[in-house]
Amino acid sequence: MSALDYSNDPKRGPHPLIVRKDAPYNAEPDITDLVKNYITPEEYFFCRNHGPLPDITESKHLIEIQGIGIENPTHISLKDIKENYEKSSVMMVMQCAGNRRDGLHKVKHTKGVIWGPGALGNAVYSGCRLRDVLATVGVTTKIKNLSKLHVAFESVEQCEEDKCYGSSIPLSKALDEFGDVLLAYEMNYSTLTRDHGFPIRVVVPGYIGGRSVKYLKSITIQDYESMSYYQRRDYKILPENVLDEDSANNYWCKVPSIGEYNVQSYVCNPADGMHEAAIANQKVQGYALSGGGRSIQRVDVSGDDGKTWTTAQLYQPAAEGDNCRVWGWCLWTATIPTKRNVRIVSRAVDSSGNVQQEYPVWNYRGVMNNSWRTVDPHTIEMSNI
Template identity: 45%
Template sequence: MTRAVPDKGTNGLQWEAGAISCAEWTGVKLRDVLADAGLDLASPGPDAKHAQFEGAEAYGASIPLSKVLDSQGDVLLAFGMNGAALPADHGFPLRVIVPGNVAARSVKWLKKITVSDEESTTQWQRRDYKCFGPNVAKPDWSKAPSIQEMPVTSAITRIQRPEAGGKVNVEGYAYSGGGREIVRVDVSIDHGKTWAQAELMDDAGRGSKSWWWKRWRFVIPDEGDKGGEVLVKATDESYNTQPEDYHGIWNQRGNLSCAWHGVHVGPGERAKKEVEAK
């Protein structure tokens, strides 16, 4: 997410908690394509450090070549999505999928791939997706690395009481970059004083890494149905967990905002709640 805090704005769109999706992609591994094109995967050479991608309308980005060459990196040239041909809005006829990384690296409408000794020179690589400290108002863009993997995050997407007098059901998603699996989701109904663990779903199996989100659900106990804010935070397999608020991670662009997510619900409320950021 990109997020401002009440007393500080950001130079960027406020995506909040809903700018995410999870899809099944069909394609070929980029490492295999590069091998067929003559690249020595075992010894690509000292100048082969980055894979640059150029899409339509001059959009471009890059990732470290090591991510491409990793047999478990799963970087794809995708031509299918969810069992069908790749839709135009999602990059038809061909796009890059870089699982575990920010979506800005998964270039759509792919036109060209270059193995280079430097990152892509586009603004989307060199400026837009970088992160600085909360005190930095005028960043020197050359002093920070481009964002690649995402931090651990989670969100509440639905709060519902199925029937009058029934228990309150809370649902949402959790995700961590780099293929790190979500191992725990904690929910609080008393402003973070105490926590309980949500039930994790989508556990049918995993491939080389955990590239997808983890859905979760939680039932608020009867004695806890007093209204107020429902909070959620997630922890991944490396025991990275979300910070409490955005103040300590604020940055000029609002990137990598991953603090606890909260949604207010009234006592005995029956209506479905849409996602709203804390």
């Protein structure tokens, strides 16, 4: 593995993010800051990087498009994208699959950046629809064997594994009229910054953030998933008997890659979900979300470890009107009685009836933790984990 040079990363002064790793730079906001805004300002938006940040000149950057159904590989510039394709915007939660890994790490050792509950944010991304770009090179829903094809994305970003970052999604998602997959060049109506993928990134609503490839270099239509390390050997829920890399090697090719994220909620204020004294009317705030375009139907909040529940008030503008899919999150508030040194917990139910689970499903990569709370392994029965 060659040494990576981080000397050209942006110079970062004092900021409100909690740094989880310096190189590559990974940081998340304090969760009380996270729920102050429905649209997450960049200053409170988590940063997930796998290597040094590319320093790309927009006017010189080209994206190669190739593969099945494309007669001749072609290159497209940012100028082409901005001038020749209709601009579209989508509000969506970008959530790392490792969000809340710290809870699983308290159960048993996990591999990865030890994220707290702030590795997500709700933003408006703007750019062109990927399906529009693919249509101009002949790739439409009429393509043969659509259900078996994938669209792979490769990044300029060089990673710790000495490879470029890459990932893929089903082609059917990319071509879905309601899939809202974008080639985005703006975030919250401003030009993308280097931390968030300048000059252009893929945005895949309802999927884990790892599929929304930054610093996009190429798009390939193929009949297999991306061969990238991050598609084949990462972001998978491995069986609980997998405890290290040696045992993981027996399962990487057997376990499916994660696409949509699961139903999720978390108590953000009070930050530790706990009070030293009993309070009759404690105001509680948090977030909730679900993947696949599913809205949040209900959030229940408990101040007595799940014995009794109060239904929270939901703030979910993304679900208003005639939307057939909801990519944005839900912020919620509740006023509940709390007990001394008893953690406040929440559970969400989405529009498909999926219910957030009480206990975590531990896995070696520490992904997709959507349990009610951070778990102390000394105080719960672990047999069902």
